[in-house]
Amino acid sequence: MPMTPHRTPRVRRALTGALLAGLALLTSAGPAAADDPSATASPAGAGDGPTEAGTTFRTATALEQGRTGTAQASTGDYLYWVFPADAGQRPTVEATVKLPESAARRGASTWQIDVYDGLRRRQACTYGHQTRKAAADAATVELSCVLRTVRSWSEPWANDPLPGSYYVRLTVVDLPASDLGLPVGVEVKAVSEDVGGGHDVDGSLSAPLVPGVLLSGASGDDATGSAASAAPRTPTAGGPEDGWASNWWTDRWLWTVGGGVLAALAAVFGYTLTRGRGRPAGAPHGV
Known part of the structure; x- marks a missing residue:
């Protein structure tokens, strides 16, 4: 009809x-992800984090996102932590260094935080204070580094951040020689903001870049040389609670x-x- x-x-x-x-x-x-220099994600979990730090990549201490890791060290030490980051996340690393008493110091110091991916490629900070100078009478110095969004796949020649482990290295890069060895306290925290499907790409890695990290206390052999004490433990940096790249749903x-x-x-x-x-x-x- x-x-x-x-x-x-x-x-x-x-x-x-x-x-x-x-x-x-x-x-x-879904709201567009704003280029805010600070992450807005809530902590991934509650409770205390690790109370020590590694001194090399192989002895880096595993740190869950949202947890605060602490350590007591000496000025001049290289301190390492490792945390997981998945595709679609934009990690932010924050560090606070509690400096020695000003009466014990002879001058200003400059501190720096660096972040490396699972291939130990140094990742650039898009925002934050990666390097900061502390005055001779300063009590603390705060540093931060906001990485680029982690991609699920990248060209072999590119230096894009990929899913896997991310190493945090904190150290002093400039200070009077007489101040080397003074005790410092350190707090480190890593959080991520989910930026949504606007940053998704076609393709994915066959496996995340998660190398094993040796525990600093696992290499000591006893007098008998038993196999249990000689075998090093190799825990990884962990991963997201719901698995790597398990959140297939995006606003795309x-x-x-x-x-x-x-x-x-x-x-x-x-x-x-x-x-x-x-x-x-x-x-x-x-x-």
Whole structure:
């Protein structure tokens, strides 16, 4: 039965409403990730973190995201931690150094924090205070480093951050020679912000870049040389609570499905505008 003229406006109004609803769905699919220099993610877990730090990449202390790691060290030591970061996350590393009493120091000091990926490639900081100078009378110095968004896949020649372990190295890079060896206290914390599907790429690694890290206390052999004491433990930096790259859902799915729905509605709407108004009333029927 042909569509009568008085029904066409009703259909057009219904299709217009559906188009507006689809646009509202797309615009509310997910807020765009702002380039904020500080991460806004909540801590991944509660409780105390590790109370020591490694002195090399191989002895780096595992640190969960959201936990605060502490250590007592001497000025001039290289301190290492390692934490996991997955695709779609933008990690932020923060460190606070509690300096010795000003009466024991002879001058200012400069501290620096560096972050390396699982291939031990140094990753650039997009925001934060990676290097800071502490005055001779300063009590603490705070450093921070906001990395680029971790990608699920990258070209072999690129230096993009990839899923896996990330090593944090903290040390003093400039100070009077007489201040070497003074005791310091350190607090380190790593958190991440999920930036959403806008940074997703096609492709993924076959496995995250998670090398084993040797525990500093696992290499001591006893006098008998037993196999239990000689075998080093090699724990990894851990991983996300729901597994590596297990969160397959991103807001890109909403944009894809919503775009398909809008395209279909637009096609139907265009068809109703161009198909004509049908046979006039009273016109003879064809054979």
